[in-house]
Amino acid sequence: MSSSTWAIETRGITRVFESRKGFLFREATRTEALRGIDLTVERGAIFGLLGPNGAGKTTLTKILSTLLLPTGGTARVLGHDVVREAGYLRPRMGLVLGGERGLYNRVSGRENLRYFADLYGIPLAERDRRISEVLARVDLEGAADRRVEEYSRGMKQKLHIARGILHRPEILFLDEPTIGLDPKSARETRKLVRSLLADGVTIFLTTHYMFEAEELCPELAILSKGRIVARDTVARLRQLVGGDRTLEAEAYGFEDREIDVLRHLPGVSKVLNEEFGPVSRLTIRVRTEETRPDALREILLPGHPEVAVRERRTSLEDVYLDLVEEEAR
Template sequence: MLAIDAHKLRRTYRSRTGWLRPRTTETEAVRGVTFQVRRGELFGLLGPNGAGKTTTIKMLNTLLLPTGGAARVLGHDVATDPVAVRRRIGYVFGGDRGLYERLSALDNLRYFAELYGVEPREQKRRITELLDLTGLTGRERERVEGYSRGMRQRLHIARGLLHRPEVLFLDEPSIGVDPVAARELRRTVADLRAGGTTVLLTTHYMAEADELCDRIAVIAGGEIRALDTPERLKARVQERAVTEIEAYGAAEEHLAGIRALPGVRGVAVEDRGHVQVLTVQAERDADLHGPVLGALDGVRLGRITSREPTLEDAYVAIVEGAAAHDAPLPRTGPETPLPEVAA
């Protein structure tokens, strides 16, 4: 039995604007998403803001009804049998919501154990296990308001695991967490997968997805644009050369000039404080060093480095390709057998 089976899942939002002449507008947040997750698998769902990740997760965990299509979690339909689904899943989202700050971590877990229907005779042992799993043993009697962001996220995970869910949804658990805390969270998530829990993870951190996920689906514009293992996704851009350029004040016209150069396959920009980092993907045999610098004429530049493509480069190529063509790129998921997952 599959842990998650989504078939042509759709979600449309309707809104009314205006008063004298009201108009109804429709926005398709998810447009026919299809994928499967095997039991014991750690599956990543990646995409830019507004791509439909959280909407998809909310349909799978019964917080939203699908407009069309169908989805089953552990064999139970999310629309017609939501109670059975909820008994078998956990949901952890990023941010500070969902905890009582004036209570200790221990009291939070006791409260949610009652809420989730954990047997009283099992609560103490289960809470002790989860405090140890998430590295909060020794800090459990402190108020949550004094916790760091990373400690709160680990407490969120403990809360989501109280009732021993078979499937755990992690919606950007590392958001706003410092690198040390993020590493601890990744270790916790890896331990969950090793213990047999099926995990569906959304994240904006490509290194996190590359390290943890058995397979990854890239969603953009409400559609799945690619689905495969991290290694196969990276193989899509192995024939490309990647150049990173530190720039100060590059405008959109400079980026447009680079994108127009023959042999350029993608340009991304990231603001890191006062410096911009331009990532240029190009064909390996294209000599674009001079033309790229020419397109940045008048822009103050810093360090220029070349490197091998990463999962982030593959992700950027997939998302930019989807935006350019406004159509799904070829999927490898259906043709690729689901990987074997250790029990």
């Protein structure tokens, strides 16, 4: 594919933050927020970036949306360089960082959007119609003329998204669009994201929530400490960590010998032993075509008649935790 067919294409993006800490003894600190990001995202797709706190998700989102300069490497969005062609790109992208910032609390939602429409250079003749359209889209028509300071968190988030799509961007960056929302508002937001995708908008989304990524994003990348530790479909990520089923067994202390037996069974890729006071929990990842979960139960039962075993499909969350843990080791 030629580079312009990608919605996003980065090569070796790095970002270092240098700051000073302390009052009397000012100590220089250096944070490598991004340590060489190579990433491609197809046009018209929805791509999810997952990672724990401090992984670098917001930093990468800001670089791709021209808000922040990279320290090294190159990034192209819609075929254009985010540093050299920022002016070309800005009107073509939308960015939703969320939170309390960036909205005018003293005026209504509609007035906020008027202000941003002028900023985006939306022609006056079209402005109010366009605003009504996006307000309907985010389901905020009823509250459009109330002051933003009276809005709930969910309503503010909707207004942020309305602002992000007002100028009909070709690509939309959403940094944790559902954080702090109640389940109903979060679900509505995800529905809205899907409807934007149906319009052909490319969506780049960051999240902490595995199920959200699983629900919205056919493909995703996991970021940990400034590096992409995995980039794949949900199904293949599950395979990558090994095992389609996860068993959790709880009992009063497991012996090393037992754990060793489990570890050496065919198809078992991971056995994690955690202690919670007197109770221990084993987390066992197993490929069912090689070993049935019942076989594991049978191994544990003689020594632990009290054992409680739960079995579930390996979730994206398991995969994620494994990968992030591996990176931390």
